[in-house]
Amino acid sequence: MQNFHRFVIWSLLLGFAAMFLGPLYVMVVTSLKDMNEIRSGGLLALPDNPSLGAWAKAWSSACTGTDCGGLxxxxxxxxxxxxxxxxxxxxxxxxxxxxxxxxxxxxxxxxxxxxxxxxxxxxxxxxxxxxxxxxxxxxxxxxxxxxxxxxxxxxxxxxxxxxxxxxxxxxxxxxxxxxxxxxxxxxxxxxxxxxxxxxxxxxxxxxxxxxxxxxxxxxxxxxxxxxxxxxxxxxxxxxxxxxxxxxxxxxxxxxxxxxxxxxxxxxxxxxxxxxxxxxxxx
The missing domain is CATH 1.10.3720.10 (MetI-like)
Incomplete structure (x- = not known):
């Protein structure tokens, strides 16, 4: 019975952790994909060819209104x-x-x-x-x-x-x-x-x-x-x-x-x- 209670507690904790960390996971994997892969792949799929190109553009050249100097x-x-x-x-x-x-x-x-x-x-x-x-x-x-x-x-x-x-x-x-x-x-x-x-x-x-x-x-x-x-x-x-x-x-x-x-x-x-x-x- 004690092992069952422990299993239930751990299952709930892991479920809540997955629920809270899920959006973070989606953000990270999406930021490492190019647009072709985003259109053709699944939301949760890992990137085939991870790239930091989107990060570089967001930092230095993405448009924020009329200015295109990034964040x-x-x-x-x-x-x-x-x-x-x-x-x-x-x-x-x-x-x-x-x-x-x-x-x-x-x-x-x-x-x-x-x-x-x-x-x-x-x-x-x-x-x-x-x-x-x-x-x-x-x-x-x-x-x-x-x-x-x-x-x-x-x-x-x-x-x-x-x-x-x-x-x-x-x-x-x-x-x-x-x-x-x-x-x-x-x-x-x-x-x-x-x-x-x-x-x-x-x-x-x-x-x-x-x-x-x-x-x-x-x-x-x-x-x-x-x-x-x-x-x-x-x-x-x-x-x-x-x-x-x-x-x-x-x-x-x-x-x-x-x-x-x-x-x-x-x-x-x-x-x-x-x-x-x-x-x-x-």
Whole structure:
């Protein structure tokens, strides 16, 4: 009976894995075929003569509207946007969580509660006021404008993560350091931050994924030279041509997804460890 239950569990797990990995498999094999093979072969068939020609075209010469420079400039824009946005929003979240959990003051829980509204607020609500703010600052339709938008949008989530993690750290550590004469920043850098590796990994992965995959902010707040890769992918897929090149579309989608896939493959186990170490703890 135990072996039967194990067989059922493994069958279900393998079935779910196949269901989720099936689209990824189709994208990869289609991107390695030429159009003649796509028309004549089956959707799930492996390529007879694998080629990276579709990948090269998607990267450097596919048309995204009137421009035919491929996804390369959009990919570079996303990289320039994601790195500072992830680092700044994570740093501010760590400081906020540290203050709210270990340097409590009158009204700190009220402020934390108000910040939580940002976690559940629909993104569409901030489009108009954020556009006005970016216009006042003179950074609308620029990469730095996108960085600011993602930093502000990410602070509620990063604060929540770090606050819930820091609540589990013993208050005695902070009090002992204060008795030894350590101040606010010294305690943070020397004691709190070195203990924050699990939740720091969770926050970095979470923010990277959200910002890299974002489309709404990218299409609303970017200009001609600052569009992220998600907008470029949408433009490529919707650009009309004589023949629809599905292999190029699939290759472009894989190129846009590679950074997040790589992050989860390399650091996925640390993400799970960080979550169990306190990221969702009340």
């Amino acid at each position: 390369k400039p959009f990919f570079m824009n996303s990289t320039l946007m994601v790195v500072p946005a992830v680092l700044v929003s994570s740093a501010l979240g760590a400081i906020n969580g540290y203050i709210i959990s270990k340097w409590r003051f009158r009204g700190s829980e009220v402020i934390f509660g108000l910040m939580l509204f940002g976690v559940f607020m629909p993104m569409q609500v901030v489009l108009l006021p954020m556009s006005q703010v970016l216009g006042w600052l003179g950074i609308s339709s620029s990469i730095w404008g996108l960085v600011l938008v993602h930093v502000l949008a990410g602070i509620p989530s990063t604060t929540l993560f770090f606050r819930n993690y820091y609540v589990g750290l013993p208050d005695e550590l902070i009090k002992a350091a204060m008795l030894d004469g350590a101040g606010f920043w010294r305690i943070f850098w020397r004691i709190v931050l070195p203990l924050s590796t699990p939740i720091l990994v969770v926050t970095l992965i979470w923010q990277f994924t959200n910002i890299w995959n974002d489309f709404l902010y990218g299409v609303v707040f970017s200009g001609g030279d600052s569009k992220p890769v998600t907008v470029g992918l949408n433009n490529l897929a919707n650009t009309s041509s004589v023949v629809k090149e599905y292999n190029v579309d699939m290759a472009a989608a894989m190129i846009a997804a590679l950074p997040t896939l790589a992050i989860y493959v390399i650091a996925g186990k640390y993400f799970v460890r960080g979550l169990t170490a306190g990221a969702v703890k009340g």
